[in-house]
Amino acid sequence: MGHIHIQNIGKYYLNNRNMPRSTQDHDVLQGGKIDVLRNIELQLEDGDMTCFLGPSGCGKTTLLRIIAGFEKPTEGRVSINAEPVTQPNANCIFVFQQGGLLPWMTVKENVSLGLRNMAAEEGKESRIKEYLEIVELEDFGDHYPHQLSGGMKKRAELARALVINPGMLIMDEPFTGLDFLTHMKMREEVVNMHEYFKKTTLVVTHDIDDALIMGDRIVIFSERPSTIIFDRKIDFSRPRNFESNPDLNTLRSELFFMLGVPYAV
Ligand SMILES: Nc1ncnc2c1ncn2[C@@H]1O[C@H](COP(=O)(O)OP(=O)(O)O)[C@@H](O)[C@H]1O
Ligand SMILES: [Mg+2]
Structure with missing residues (x-):
């Protein structure tokens, strides 16, 4: 179960000495307040996979952290299954970018x-085995992360998140750092996994095609202070394919336009 209600969330940061210099210099000039999210x-x-798109630095990670309870909003509130989020919750699992x-x-x-x-050792063993099989790493349980390829590491992370049977999954740019083919394969894997488990899933990506192939819904944020500039249910059947689906291509052009690169497609 994972119905998420985000109500009038606003977030600003007061300028902080530990921040990267590039951000500081720019925002000190504006009074030291960084207005990140607005309304x-x-x-x-429940069960939807929603993709968040938006320019770099607009506040996507901040919003995910607020939803997961790692960060407090300045305004508004988030509820999961009608319970206000006040702290990190084991039912809401974050799969990190790096x-x-x-x-x-070892992987296991x-x-x-x-x-x-979990108490019973035996049940635990078989559950771990089951999830390693789901991500096709059953033969790598005794390997260490440095012995795995990038895609295998991501699959192991996915198994670690799913084995807990969380109500929802949050992924912040999960394909960053993967080569092109591994990215494609992982994306397919996440889609299959979602079809199978039907967990409420939130994925931040900067890749429009990821959002179009994966999302049940796509939400686009503006530049900071960030507001929602696009929000649409995507109900094309799966597997989705740009070659055979002209409507998907039309929407693709629309999204590129909205993100400021109208001639990219
Ligand atoms: N802890 C923090 N303190 C101050 N500013 C922050 C902090 N975290 C993020 N920011 C600023 O908030 C803005 C949004 O950041 P972020 O949510 O990481 O954006 P995105 O994930 O969309 O790229 C950025 O300008 C960033 O520098
Ligand atoms: Mg981010």
């Missing part, structure tokens, strides 16, 4: 981390 209003349906596997643990041990509170 964000969204209801995400590799989150612990390098000194990494996946078992999510189940550390």
Whole structure:
């Protein structure tokens, strides 16, 4: 279960010395207040995969962190299944942008981390095995992360998130750093996984094609201070393919236009 209600979320940061200089210089001139999100209003349906698109620095990660309870909004509130979010919640799992596997643990041990509170050793073993099979890493349980390719690491991270059977999954640019083909394969894998488990899933991507291939819904944010400038349910059947679906191509041109690159397609 994972119905997310984002109510009138606003967020600003007061300028902070620890921030990257580039951001500081620009925003100090504007009074040291960084207005990130404004009036964000969204209801995400249980089981949907929603893709967030928007320019770099507009506040996508900030919004994910607020939804996951890692960050407090300045205004408004988020509820998950009608419960206000006040702190991180084990039912809402974050798959980070950069590799989150612990390098000194094997794949199996990494996946078992999510189940550390589970009592029965036997049930635990078979559950880990089941999820390693789902992501096709059953033969790599005893390998260490440095022995895996980029795509395999991402699959292990996915197994670690899914094994907990969370109500929802949050992915922040999950394909960053993968080569082109691995990116395509992982994307297909996430779509299949979503079809299978039907978890409420939030994916931030800067790739319009990712959003079009994956999303049940696409939400686009403006430059900072960020507001929602596009929000649409995408109900093309799957698997989706640009060659055979002219409507998908039309929407693609529309999204490129909206993100400021009208001649890219
Ligand atoms: N902890 C923080 N303190 C101050 N400013 C921050 C902090 N985190 C993010 N920001 C600023 O908020 C803006 C949005 O950041 P972010 O949510 O990471 O954007 P995105 O994920 O869309 O690229 C950026 O300008 C960033 O510098
Ligand atoms: Mg980000």
